[in-house]
Amino acid sequence: MTSPLESVALFHLGPVPVTAAVLVTWGIMLALALGGFFLTRRLSLRPTRVQALLETVVETLDGQIEETMRVPAAAYRPFVGTLFLYILTANWSSLIPGVEPPTAKLETDAALALLVFIAVIVFGIRAGGVRGYLASFAAPNPIMIPLNFIENITRTFSLLVRLFGNVMSGVFVIGIVLSLAGLLVPIPLMALDLLTGAVQAYIFAVLAMVFIAEAVGEAEHRPSQQRKDP
Amino acid sequence: MTVDWWTLGLQAVNVTVLIWLLARFFWRPLAAIVEERRKIVAATLSEAEAKKAEATAEAAKIAETRAGLAAEREAMLAAAREAAEAEGRRLRDDAARDIAAAREAARDQIEKDGIAARGVWAAQAGQLALGIAARLTGRLAPAPLFQSFLTGLAEAARALPPELRAGAIAEESEIAIESASPLDEAAQAACRDALSLALGGTPRLSFRVEPALIAGLEAHGPHFVISNNWRADLARIEAELNHDRAS
Structure with missing residues (x-):
């Protein structure tokens, strides 16, 4: 049994090692992209059951974004929705025998956390400009600038560690139980892992929304407050 | 790691x-x-x-x-x-x-x-x-009745204008005397005498019978007619009655 903290390259593309997590991610990308393409190819105003289900997903996601971020959902729907779908699919990919979820690898979770970190900056700048975004670090007063900066870094790490710890531990426990007790014993643990995977995907997406909303809100309000203060 | x-x-x-x-x-x-x-x-x-x-x-x-x-x-x-x-x-x-x-x-x-x-x-x-x-x-008795009618006739003839009387007694003129019943010779003579006296000359007379007169005489001269009979009287009475109704 290999350590879950290690990534083993399956093959190399030039200097780039391609690990199992990358390979599974490509598979997930292919499945989600093709699935999305084929499912939305024949949309109509009189929806089928599948279309109605997909629209329900979209409307639920929009409602969640608007409820959490207090802004129109359209600009954030692709990022937040794709994060949720990818993490959920990646977590549940452990149901396929021989497939290890990419989210059980540190690099994948780090990449997701890095994307959230970058998204916070991009959406913050888009909402209030560079000055507005930078000024948001001085909220509620300039003394908080170092703390806010550290908070941005640490909460990104918390995202990374939370997702990695939960998924990796689930996979690790199932691996240990499977090696000790046989074929059917880990099934309840796998069911629990499904629940954990869904909850972790939801938590990751909600936290990403909260971080982005905080940056957007601060960036939008900060310049006006500065203008009001003489 | x-x-x-x-x-x-x-x-x-x-x-x-x-x-x-x-x-x-x-x-x-x-x-x-x-x-x-x-x-x-x-x-x-x-x-x-x-x-x-x-x-x-x-x-x-x-x-x-x-x-x-x-x-x-x-x-x-x-x-x-x-x-x-x-x-x-x-x-x-x-x-x-x-x-x-x-x-x-x-x-x-x-x-x-x-x-x-x-x-x-x-x-x-x-x-x-x-x-x-x-x-x-x-x-009625015919004689007094005839005499009465003849007297009236003569008076009417006497009342005629002189030119009519003169025309009546001219030679070419003739007066026709009509009566309801035929007159005998004496009655005709009486008529001739009464008219001669009334007209102032002797007229030439002719006599004929007209029962419609009922009673009395009627003289037809060249330019006059003298009626003194009951038919004329009744006609006059009727005319007067009609005149009264119309008014």
Whole structure:
């Protein structure tokens, strides 16, 4: 049994090692992209059951974004929705025998956390400009600038560690139980892992929304407050 | 524990690409169809609201029209009733006028009929009187009666203008003496004597019988007629009666 903290390259593309997590991610990308393409190819105003289900997903996601971020959902729907779908699919990919979820690898979770970190900056700048975004670090007063900066870094790490710890531990426990007790014993643990995977995907997406909303809100309000203060 | 930075970078790129792919092929079409349906529903609701408002306005208009129709019906009924009453009044007035005219015409006709009946009765009375007079003359003595009529005739001849009297006694003239019954020689001589005396000369006389005279004499000269008989008297009486009725 290999350590879950290690990534083993399956093959190399030039200097780039391609690990199992990358390979599974490509598979997930292919499945989600093709699935999305084929499912939305024949949309109509009189929806089928599948279309109605997909629209329900979209409307639920929009409602969640608007409820959490207090802004129109359209600009954030692709990022937040794709994060949720990818993490959920990646977590549940452990149901396929021989497939290890990419989210059980540190690099994948780090990449997701890095994307959230970058998204916070991009959406913050888009909402209030560079000055507005930078000024948001001085909220509620300039003394908080170092703390806010550290908070941005640490909460990104918390995202990374939370997702990695939960998924990796689930996979690790199932691996240990499977090696000790046989074929059917880990099934309840796998069911629990499904629940954990869904909850972790939801938590990751909600936290990403909260971080982005905080940056957007601060960036939008900060310049006006500065203008009001003489 | 080591971090494979290549894998980290690849995964970051992969997820970024996935975000773009799903945004392009999944989220956008679904959001578009939801938004399109929302717009259509909103438009349909607006249209339905407009139709409802329109229907309400139409219903109000229909109710108003219906109320107007009822009022118009009442007005038409009132107008028809009034026209019928006016027509009835006119017909009654016409009928009253016609009845009055008919009554007046009937009264005139009755009066005319009465006048005609009285004329007929008068004529019949005259005829009856003639009949009675004829019967009575038959019972009277002829001589005094003849003498009386001859005296009247002579007085009428004497009252003629002188030129008529002179014309009557001229040689070429002849006076025809008519009587109801034939005159004997003495009566003819008496006539010749009385007329000679009245005219101032001896006229040439001829005698003929005219029973229609009933009683009396009638002289027909060249330019005159002297009647002294009952037929003339009765005719005069009848004329006077007719004159009285006409006046």
